[in-house]
Structure formats: C-alpha cells, structure tokens
Amino acid sequence: MSALPYALACARMHWWVIPIIDVARDQATEPGKRGKRPCPWLAPHGIDDATVDVSVLKAWFADPALGLGIVCGPSGLLVVDVDPRNGGDASLRELVAGREWPVTPTACTGGGGWHHVYRRPIDPKTGELVPLRGKLVPGVDLKHDRGYVCAAPTVHESGEAYRWHPDALPSKVPLAELPTWALELARQPEYVAPPPRPIPREGPSPSARASRCLATMSPSISGAGGHDALYKAAIVLIRGFQLSEAEALGILLAEFNPRCQPPWAERDIRHKIKQATNNARYAWGYLL
Numbered sequence: 001m002s003a004l005p006y007a008l009a010c011a012r013m014h015w016w017v018i019p020i021i022d023v024a025r026d027q028a029t030e031p032g033k034r035g036k037r038p039c040p041w042l043a044p045h046g047i048d049d050a051t052v053d054v055s056v057l058k059a060w061f062a063d064p065a066l067g068l069g070i071v072c073g074p075s076g077l078l079v080v081d082v083d084p085r086n087g088g089d090a091s092l093r094e095l096v097a098g099r100e101w102p103v104t105p106t107a108c109t110g111g112g113g114w115h116h117v118y119r120r121p122i123d124p125k126t127g128e129l130v131p132l133r134g135k136l137v138p139g140v141d142l143k144h145d146r147g148y149v150c151a152a153p154t155v156h157e158s159g160e161a162y163r164w165h166p167d168a169l170p171s172k173v174p175l176a177e178l179p180t181w182a183l184e185l186a187r188q189p190e191y192v193a194p195p196p197r198p199i200p201r202e203g204p205s206p207s208a209r210a211s212r213c214l215a216t217m218s219p220s221i222s223g224a225g226g227h228d229a230l231y232k233a234a235i236v237l238i239r240g241f242q243l244s245e246a247e248a249l250g251i252l253l254a255e256f257n258p259r260c261q262p263p264w265a266e267r268d269i270r271h272k273i274k275q276a277t278n279n280a281r282y283a284w285g286y287l288l
Helices: 004-012 054-060 088-096 180-186 206-215 226-240 245-259 266-277
Strands: 017-022 036-038 067-071 077-082 106-108 114-119 135-137 140-143 148-151
Touching: 004 017, 004 054, 004 067, 017 148, 036 067, 077 088, 088 135, 088 140, 088 266, 135 180, 180 266, 206 226, 206 245, 226 245, 226 266, 245 266
Parallel strands: none
Antiparallel strands: 017 036, 017 067, 067 148, 077 114, 077 140, 106 114, 135 140
C-alpha cells in the first residue's frame, strides 16, 4: 500500500515526515540487521530531512515499498510508545490505574504495541520545551524532539502493518495534553533499573529489616508534612533496602498506611513508589 495518502494527511496536520525502509533492503550497509530506518538515499540526513512539502512527498512516496515515519520535534508531538515485548502494556496499565488518561490520536503498532500521540509539553511561563526523559516506565518510551515513530501504513518486520485505531484517528480526535501526573513523572531524571540486590548477610531478610525500620518512622499526617513522610518511607524501602516495587507496596499498605491520618489511596502510594524508584540521589541498597 502506498504511504503517499498518509504522508499528505500528515502534512495537512503539519506533522513532518520521512520515508522509512526495511533495513533488509539496505544490506550493503547493514548486513544481517532487521528493523526500520530512514531511507538513506532519499533522506541521507535522517530526521533532519523531514518535510511537509507536498512536491517532495509525492516524489518520495512514488515508491510504494516505502514506509512512513513521523518526526516528533518539528511536528510538536510527544509519543508514548508502548512495547508489550518489554512489558510496556503491563507497566502502563499499572501506572494509569485509577488515573486520568485522556483520549488522543492512537496507533496500533505492527509489533502489537501502541503509540499514544500527545501535544509536546511547553512551559507556560517561559514558552520553552519542558525537558523530558526518554522512558516513562519499563517498556514505555517517550519519543520527542529528536525522535520519530513509524506510522501507518508501514509494515512491521512481523508482517503486520501499523494502523490508526478507528476510535482515535488523528482526523477525528484532537491532540490531548499529557496528564499532569504523567508529565511530573516524565520530567524526573531518567529511569534506571536497580542493580541486582546484594547477597543478604546472615540474619533477617531485607524485607524484615525494612519493616523494622519503617516502624520507627513517623506516619503521614495531613497538614503536617504528610507527603514528605510517605515519600521518605518509599525511599527507605525502594532505595535503602532495595525492595521491589511490589514488596514496597505490600509493606506500605499493610504496615505504614494504617498509621496515616488519613490513609492514602493505593494509587497515590504507587505514585510515591515510582518517584522513589527514579530518585537517583539515593544509592541503591544504601541501608543494606
């Protein structure tokens, strides 16, 4: 299927595009590799050759074998790229549970994932782009600025084509703003997976020691630094004793939350745990 109608539709929305090839077509420069890349003979400078010039698009996409890539930076887009092969669907489902997640143009990727397309966040005070990291949570990447995504009707190496979700077509659904809570997370330092937990020394397990430490910490009291108290507890469990997010959630719900006034909603505890995970100021395992 020719990508030209899709490229012209993108141009009308002022979404800048590039031609994409299957790497298998370019074995001279990348032998044995698979995947997609900007077409080197039509866009030798990669995403810097992106355009919305109709005459260029007609020349490029006269070749029906070419796929289509949307370049995020000049298009003013932020794409939340969910890859189920790396657990992105489960990560995002857990993250979004009970929270706002607005409808926005959404594509089904050829690899079984999703591209949620948002307006690129801008600081209202300065008019500058808000600095964002490259990964929201494991398996969920953020494509923006120097990033691009493949788009319909490009065919994935799986043989499945990228396609826009019929209930979230860009022609029918306006670009949404990334929810405030997600933007707060995206602005934090880059997510870094924790290293393997050290072999425990003799004696109580890290989770048992974490529970004992937590019992000595002040509970969260509304109006008296409640947010800070919960965050400190999450830091101790996640960063200090290097518990998994699931272990930390269980302990906070069972042992810390009943002492809080008022108790926290589970989704808010999960959010504090995510913040603790991403706080690189505290070394992993500093209490072990």
